[in-house]
Amino acid sequence: xxxxxxxxxxxxxxxxxxxxxxxxxxxxxxxxxxxxxxxxxxxxxxxxxxxxxxxxxxxxxxxxxxxxxxxxxxxxxxxxxxxxxxxxxxxxxxxxxxxxxxxxxxxxxxxxxxxxxxxxxxxxxxxxxxxxxxxxxxxxxxxxxxxxxxxxxxxxxxxxxxxxxxxxxxxxxxxxxxxxxxxxxxxxxxxxxxxxxxxxxxxxxxxxxxxxxxxxxxxxxxxxxxxxxxxxxxxxxxxxxxxxxxxxxxxxxxxxxxxxxxxxxxxxxxxxxxxxxxxxxxxxxxxxxxxxxxxxxxxxxxxxxxxxxxxxxxxxxxxxxxxxxxxxxxxxxxxxxxxxxxxxxxxx
Numbered sequence: 347x348x349x350x351x352x353x354x355x356x357x358x359x360x361x362x363x364x365x366x367x368x369x370x371x372x373x374x375x376x377x378x379x380x381x382x383x384x385x386x387x388x389x390x391x392x393x394x395x396x397x398x399x400x401x402x403x404x405x406x407x408x409x410x411x412x413x414x415x416x417x418x419x420x421x422x423x424x425x426x427x428x429x430x431x432x433x434x435x436x437x438x439x440x441x442x443x444x445x446x447x448x449x450x451x452x453x454x455x456x457x458x459x460x461x462x463x464x465x466x467x468x469x470x471x472x473x474x475x476x477x478x479x480x481x482x483x484x485x486x487x488x489x490x491x492x493x494x495x496x497x498x499x500x501x502x503x504x505x506x507x508x509x510x511x512x513x514x515x516x517x518x519x520x521x522x523x524x525x526x527x528x529x530x531x532x533x534x535x536x537x538x539x540x541x542x543x544x545x546x547x548x549x550x551x552x553x554x555x556x557x558x559x560x561x562x563x564x565x566x567x568x569x570x571x572x573x574x575x576x577x578x579x580x581x582x583x584x585x586x587x588x589x590x591x592x593x594x595x596x597x598x599x600x601x602x603x604x605x606x607x608x609x610x611x612x613x614x615x616x617x618x619x620x621x622x623x624x625x626x627x628x629x630x631x632x633x634x635x636x637x638x639x640x641x642x643x644x645x646x647x648x649x650x651x652x653x654x655x656x657x658x659x660x661x662x663x664x665x666x667x668x669x670x671x672x673x674x675x676x677x678x679x680x681x682x683x684x685x686x687x688x689x690x691x692x693x694x
Contacts, residue, residue: 352423352435353403355442359422360409362446363398366422369445370429371396385413386420386428387511387524389549394418396425429524431479431511473532473542473565480507480529488528490551496665497591499598502574505531506587514546514557525555530572530587532565532606535615541565543572543587543606563606569615575601577617580685582654583640584626584661585611585633592662593626593654596674597681599689600624608632612639622650622682628660654680 359366367374367381373390374383379399384391393415400408409422426445427438465471483489483500486508492500500506512527525546532541543563546555554560572587574594582602584590590604605611608628612635616623623644627633637653644651654677656664665673678686 352439355439355446356409356421356423357402357407358446358448359426359442360400360402360407363396363409363422366409366425366445367396367398370425385416386411386418386425388429396422428511431509431513431524468564470540470565474539476509476512476542476544476564477507477529477531477539480509483508483528487526487547487549487551488545491528491545491547491553492588492591494552495588495592495662496670497588497595497662499595501598502594503591505533505572505574507531509544512544512546514544514555514562516558523557525549525557526551528587530604532563532567532570533573534570535577535617537573539565540570541567545587567606567610568613569610571603571605571610571614573601573603575599577601577603577620579619579621580624581617581620581622582624582626583611583614585628585636586660586662588662589626589628589660592660592665592673593677595665595670596677597689600685602626608636611636612643614640616644616647616649620649622652622685624681625651625653626661627653627655629656629658652680652682 364376364381371381371383371388373388374381379397381396381398382392383394385394394411394413396411397406397408400406412419423438423442426441430441432438432441465475483503483506488508489500507529509527509529511524514523514525526549527547528545530543531539532543534540541564545561546557548555574590578601580600582593582600583605585605585608587604590602594602603614605614625637625640627637641651657676658664658667661673664676678690
């Protein structure tokens with residue numbers, strides 16, 4: 347079959363405009379001659395209108411859409427691209443052909459450069475490609491989410507970004523969904539991205555999305571971590587991102603890392619010049635086991651290990667429940683005296 351261009355594919359999709367909308371914009375509904383939904387990323391709402399009737403091409407063509415809230419506009423190929431989070435047109439066109447049940451096009455001549463092959467699902471390369479599709483944290487729904495958890499000082503968080511339309515796939519054969527997400531880059535000791543962590547969020551950033559689970563990691567995680575600050579002789583290591591960011595509100599000058607889970611915390615690799623390790627403990631059996639394992643490894647490596655313990659479940663619980671000043675007072679009596687003057691005097 348001859349390779350169809352974008353205009354031809356859009357027109358073929360337009361002939362099945364309502365079916366396209368029901369499939370890719372499933373959170374909307376038909377209103378007269380339009381399909382109405384929140385936005386082109388399939389958010390529930392009523393600001394985006396897709397024409398279900400009209401001419402084959404031109405300004406009022408069937409399949410054309412406009413978002414009254416954002417002034418965005420496009421065609422049904424754009425709907426496919428945005429709802430599935432695709433980047434390359436070749437991937438969008440392939441999905442359109444699949445929907446239309448069209449035969450695959452003839453192979454491209456070998457003299458032409460083929461597109462980059464898909465990265466294996468869950469691989470480090472897939473994590474790096476996801477990272478390249480993210481947006482800055484500042485001003486995003488992800489920033490709103492963190493501020494709602496009491497995390498307001500976001501200096502030095504360049505490895506946290508925002509994705510407006512991140513895939514979430516259930517464990518069973520249920521449909522893939524798209525949600526806004528906080529994306530964290532997992533790096534090795536040399537700063538190379540080896541993985542990514544996703545926290546899916548409510549559309550307004552008021553909390554995590556109602557998914558099970560609302561967090562997933564991908565890539566090469568063992569020994570690696572989400573890092574905040576340049577590790578030198580002192581490092582604080584814990585499990586969750588919000589836990590570590592909460593501790594940074596009290597002692598922002600201490601380099602820290604989030605290993606993302608108790609199991610990965612126990613196996614985290616030590617920076618080469620580390621002499622004192624603060625183990626940021628979660629108050630549960632898994633947290634105790636990770637602490638004990640990490641203490642043994644630190645002692646064997648000749649590194650001093652000091653445990654920092656929360657009053658509640660973790661330090662984010664403490665920050666939200668008791669406030670920043672109470673958290674600072676709590677940390678002050680747990681860290682080494684020389685680190686109080688080195689780090690905490692500059693945190694006030």
